[in-house]
Amino acid sequence: MNYIEELESKLDQDFIAVRYNVELEGPAITPENDPDVQTILPKEEPYRSIARAVLRGDTEEAVSKVKEGLKSGETPMDVINNGLMKGMDAVNELYTKGFYFLPDLMLSGDSMMEGLKESEKALGHKSETKGTVVSFVAEGDPHDIGKNLVVMFLRANGYDAIDLGRDVPNEEVIKAVKEYKPIFMTGTALMTTTMTAFPKVVEELEKNGLEVPAIGCGGGSVRKDFVESFPMSVYGVEAYHAPKLADSILKDKKTWKDIRKEYSQIVGEFVPEYD
Amino acid sequence: MNYIEELESKLDQDFIAVRYNVELEGPAITPENDPDVQTILPKEEPYRSIARAVLRGDTEEAVSKVKEGLKSGETPMDVINNGLMKGMDAVNELYTKGFYFLPDLMLSGDSMMEGLKESEKALGHKSETKGTVVSFVAEGDPHDIGKNLVVMFLRANGYDAIDLGRDVPNEEVIKAVKEYKPIFMTGTALMTTTMTAFPKVVEELEKNGLEVPAIGCGGGSVRKDFVESFPMSVYGVEAYHAPKLADSILKDKKTWKDIRKEYSQIVGEFVPEYD
Amino acid sequence: MKRFTKMVYKKPEEMVFGRAKFPVSQRWNMQFGAGYVVPEVKVAPVEGSEGSKEKMIAECRNIAQSACERAVGIGLPAFMLEQEHVSQQTNNPEWAAETTRVQAEILEKYYDEYGIRVSLRQTPADIRIEERGPGLRGSDYDNKIEESMEACAANGASDLCIETMGGKALSDYGIARGDIRAILFGIGVLGSIDMEYMWKRIVNICKKYDCRPGGDTDCSQANTAMFIAGGLLDKDVSHTVAALARGMGAARSLVAVECGAVGPLKDCGYENPIIKAISGVPIAMEGKNAVCAHSDLMGNLVCGVTDVWSNESVYHRQEMGGTTPEVWLQATGYEASLMNTALQTGQEEVLRDLYTLTDKYRDPQALVLAYDNAHRIGEAIVKYGKDTYLRSRAAAIEAGKIINEAVDANKMYLTRFERDSLDNALKILEDLPVDKDQFIDECIRSYSRKVPDFNPKNYDL
C-alpha cells in the first residue's frame, strides 16, 4: 500500500463529498411502463409502433414504421400527429421527470425528424407546426452547441425552428424575422464581446417596427442583467426551457415582459435569480 | 524544535511572499531636510516656527507659536496663509512622495486646525478658504471613517469641508447644498443598500435645478459602475484624492464629466479602471 | 460575570481547524468544531432590495435557494448560510422575521430532501448611532435590535450574531492618527463595555428558542484598521499598529463568550484564533476565499484553526460560473473539503502548518495570528483576564513582542514606518497607568473634546 492509498483507507467519504445523484436515485423504470407514458402512447397501430420507435430513439424502426403506415393508407398528418409527436410527448415527459437524459432526447428527436421528413415527402410540403422560431448564434461567435440544443428541444416539441447557424450577421437575423414572422427568436453567444450583438439586433428590429420576444442565452458569459437591460429580450437559463417559453407565448399570450417576470413559474422550476 | 519550526527552517521566503515595501524602501529622510520641504517652508519667523510645528504635528507648539505671532502683531490672515498653510503644503508634499503616512497627515491636520481656530478667534470670523465642500455619509449608513478622512484631507489642503455627519437624510444634503453652494460634495457609504442614497440625492438636486459634482466613494461596497450610472457623480477611489479633485474643479474648471474621463490624470496615479 | 483567567487550550499545537474543545450542536444535524469544517456563504442584498419588504424577502429567498442548489450539485456534506441584515431589516423586526422564515424553510427543505447538514445564521445590524440621544442604550434603535434578534430566533435562525460598534468613534480617531491609546480605549475598554451590555440580552433571547448565541467580531474597529492598512505599498495605517489593534480586538470579542456565546464565533473576526485558544469555542474565519470582499495579507494562515470557512460578503449578481451565492459557496466549500480530507486522513497538522507558514512572514498582521502566536496572545490576555483594560493592553504588548522577536531573528522585516510606529506604540502602552479607572479618567479628559461623537454616558462611565 503506497502513501496515498494509506491515506485513502482512513477516509470517511461522507464528510468529504456526497454523491447526491446516487443517494437519491429512485427505482429503475422501463420507459414504456411509466404510467404517464402509457397514457400518452397511442393504443392503435401503426401509431403505437411509430411512437414507440421514437421513444426508443430507434431511427431505422421509426422510418420504416412511418413508411408502412403511409403505404397502408394513413394520412401523413395523422402519422405525424398521432405517431411521431406522441412519441416525443412521451420523451418530454420522461425528460421532465428525470428518467430520460439529453442523449435520449436528442436521439428520439433525430428519429422524429427523420420520420417527419418521410411524412412530409408524402405530404408534398412542410407540415404545420405549432409555430416558428428563429435561432442564431451571435455575430463573431463560433460556438453553436447551445443553439443546436435549443433547436432540437424546440423541434422535439413540435415547433419549427429555423436554424440560421453561427456567426450570423445581424442583418440576416432581421431578414429572417421579416421572412418567417417567428413567435420568438433565440440568440446564443459564448462571449461577453459577442453578446453585444443582441441589443443591436433588437435596435434594428425596433427601427423596422418589429416586436418579437428575443430569448438571449448562452453557455458561457451571457448575463441576465445584460440581456434584460434592453427591450424585447429575456434571459434564457437552460436550453430545454425554450419550448416551455414558446408554449407560454403561444397558449398564454405571454409577452417578453411577462416572461421576464414569470420565468420561474413558466419553466416550472427554480432558477437562480438576482436583480 | 517542534514540527512547524522544522518546516520553517527549510523555507526560502523569496518563493513564498516578498515584502516589496521593505525591499524598495529608499533612504530615511528628516522631514525638514527634504529639498522640496525646504523650498516650501517660509524663511522668516514666526511663520517658520508655525509651519514647522504643523509639519511635526505638534499641536501645542503650533497653537503657542500662533498666539505669539498674533501677539507680536502679525495679522491672522498672514499667520494662516504664511504659516499654517505652508506647513500643510509641506506635509502634503511628503505624503505624496510616500515619506509621510496618514497618521502624520492627520496629526498635522489637527495642529493646523487648532492654529486656525486661534487665528479665527483673533480675526473675529471664519477665514477665507479655497472653496467649500459638503461631506456626508449616506442615509442608513453609520460608517463614517471614510468621510472623516475625506474631510481631513480637504481641510489639510485649504478647503472648508462642511461635515454633515453620518446617516444623513437626503433632504439635509439638499439643504446644505442650497445653503453652502459648495464647489462639490462628497458622499460616502459602506453598503450596497445605502449607496442607493446617491442617485436619490442627485435626482433631488436636479429637481431643484442644482448641479454640483458629487464624488461618491466608500470603503466597502460602492462600485464605480453604480456611482457613474447617474448624472453629476464621480467615483472617488481614495480619500486623499478629494483635494486633487477639488483643485481640478477650482483651477481647471473641470466638470463632473471631465473628472470621470480624466480621473487618473487628475489624481496623478494609476487607478484600476473598467467600463 | 465569568472571566477567562486560564487557557482552555494548554498548548498551541492542540489547536487545529475543524475541532474545538467545546463543539456546538444545532438543529438540522449540524455540529461545529466536531471534526469537520463547515463552509459558509454570505451575500449582500443587491442595491434597491432595501426598498420594500417584498423585495428583501425575494432577495433572501433567492440567495438561500441558489446556495442550496449548488451545495447539492457539487456534493457538499454541510454548509452554513449567513445573512447580515441591512438596516431596514433591523429597523423593521417584521422584515427580520419574514426574511429569516423564508430562508429557514428553504434550508429545511433541502435538509429533508437530501440529508445535507445546514445552518442559518442571522446577523442583525447594529443600527445605533452614538452621538444621537439617547445614544447606545435604550434608544429606539437599540430596542429594535433586540426585537429583531428575537424575531430571528423565533423564525428559524440557527444562531444569532452581531457586530457591535461600541467604542468605534475612539478607535477610528486613533487608527487614523496611529494613536495607540485611543485605539486601546476604543477597543479594549469601550468596546468591551458595550459588548457586555448587548450580549447579556442576546444570550437571554436565545435561551427562549432553539437558537444559539453565536458571536461578535471587532469588524468595526480592528477590521477597519486592517482594511485601511491595505496592501504592502499603501501608506495609510501602519501594519504593526494594525497588528496591535487585532490583539486588543481579541480581548474585546472574548466578552461575547464570557456572556454566554457558544460559537461558531462570527467571521470578519481575524482575532478569532486567539479567542479559540483561550475559550475552546468553535470559530468562523475568512481569508483567501473572501477576496471578493477585501484583500488581506494572510489568506491561508487564517485557515489554520478555523471551524467555519467564509467568503465574508459579495454582491448578489451573476458570474459566468453562476450567481454569486453558487460561486462563492463553491469556493468556500472546496477549501473546506480540503481541510476535511486532511482531518479524515490524519494530516490536519501538516496542512495547518502549511497554511500558517504561507503567510506567517508576509506581514506583521499575519504573524501575530499564526496559531502559536495567537496562543501566546491568549496567555497574555488571561493573565489579566478579569480586567478588560489590562488584558487588552497586555494583548497589544504581547503582539508587539512577537513582532520584535521575529525581527530580531531576521524572519520578519519592517519598513521604517512600521518600525517607528511600533516602537512608539509599545512605549506608550508600557507607560500607561496600571489602574483601569485612572486610564479611563485620563482618556475621557483627553478625548471628549477631540472626538465629539464620543459620550461616556453611552458606556455608563
Place this chain on the structure above:
Amino acid sequence: MKRFTKMVYKKPEEMVFGRAKFPVSQRWNMQFGAGYVVPEVKVAPVEGSEGSKEKMIAECRNIAQSACERAVGIGLPAFMLEQEHVSQQTNNPEWAAETTRVQAEILEKYYDEYGIRVSLRQTPADIRIEERGPGLRGSDYDNKIEESMEACAANGASDLCIETMGGKALSDYGIARGDIRAILFGIGVLGSIDMEYMWKRIVNICKKYDCRPGGDTDCSQANTAMFIAGGLLDKDVSHTVAALARGMGAARSLVAVECGAVGPLKDCGYENPIIKAISGVPIAMEGKNAVCAHSDLMGNLVCGVTDVWSNESVYHRQEMGGTTPEVWLQATGYEASLMNTALQTGQEEVLRDLYTLTDKYRDPQALVLAYDNAHRIGEAIVKYGKDTYLRSRAAAIEAGKIINEAVDANKMYLTRFERDSLDNALKILEDLPVDKDQFIDECIRSYSRKVPDFNPKNYDL
C-alpha cells in the same frame, strides 16, 4: 513527426505541482516547472470593448495594470497574465500587436521596478468556421490567425497558445447524443489532425522570436462535455462519457507537444495531468479558483500536479475587494503560495495527495484525472503512441476501466444513467476497427449527412 511512445514520468508518484521534468524558461526571469507554482490571471474584455482598437487597448492596459498592482501589494514573487483574444483582435493583427505591446510594457515596468517575475501569454482566437469555404485551411480567417500569432510574438508575448476547434462539429454531435464513436472521431482523429496543421505553423513563428510555443487545450470539445455535464443533479451529459472524452482529449492535445510546444500547456485543459505524465512538460490548470467561470467537480484534485494555477476567465468589473484582475489574481496567487510553501518545506507530496483525495470520488470525471490514474491513461496512450486514433481510443477505454475498478472496489458510485452510458460506450469502443483508415471511412460515411457542418476536406481526408 515525433510521437510519444514512452512515458517521461516512469511512476505517477514522481509527479507533483511546481516541478516538471522539462522546465521552461522565459524572459523576465521566469521559469515554469522549476520548483515553484506560478499563479495566473485571465480576464475577459468587457462587452463593448470590442467596438474599437482604442477601447480594446485601454481594456488590456487596465487589466495588466490592475494585476501588477495587486501582485506587488500582496507580495507575490511571480505571476502570469494571459489574454485570450476576442475575434476582433485576431481578425485585425494590428490589434493583436498593440494590445500585446501595451501589456508587455506594463509587465516589464513592474519587473524592472520590483524584480517580480512576470509572464505574458497571448492566445489568439480560433476564428475559422468549418462550414464556410475554404474551411479550416487557407481561409482568410486561417491566415489572420497566423498573422496575429506573429504580431503577438513580435510584440512581447512570452508565449503563444490557441484552443483549436478542429473536430468540434463531430464532438458536439456526439456529446449531445452520448455517441462515443462521434466523440472519438471528433476529438481523437479530427482534433489531432487539425492541431498538427495549426501547431507546426505556431512553432515556426515562435522560433523567430523570444517567444515560446505554449500549448493547446481541448476546450471546445472535452470541456464542452464537462460544462454541459454540469453538477451531480444535471441530466444532460453522462459524467462517465464526459470522463472518457477527457481521456481522448489528452491524446489529442498531446499533439501540440509533439509539434514542439514546450508548455506551460494551456489551462482549461483538465486533460493536462495526463500530458504531463507522458511528456514531462509543465502545465497550467484551473479548478477551485475558476469558480468565477464554471463549476467543476474536481476543484482541488487538479492542483495535484500543476505548474501554473489559473482562474480561467472572469468579467472585467469591480468587486468589493477590488477590480476582478486584482481579486482573481489574489485568489490564484494565494493558492499558489500554499503549494510553494509545501514545495519549500518538502511537504509537496502530502499536499498533492490531500488535493487528490478531496475529489477523487466526487465524480468519475475527477477520478480519471487523479495523478495516479492520469498516469495510467498516459501509459495507454503511449502504447499506441504513433496512431492518434488508436491512442485516443485506448485512453477512453483505460478511463472506463479505471472507473469500473473503482466501482468494483466500492469506492465510486454511479447512477444508472452513468452506469448504462459507460457500459454502452465501452462496448462500442471495444468493437471498433483496429485500423485507423477503416475507422475514418466508416465515420465519414455515418456522419457526413448527419453532421452537415462536417467536411472531410478540412482534415485532408
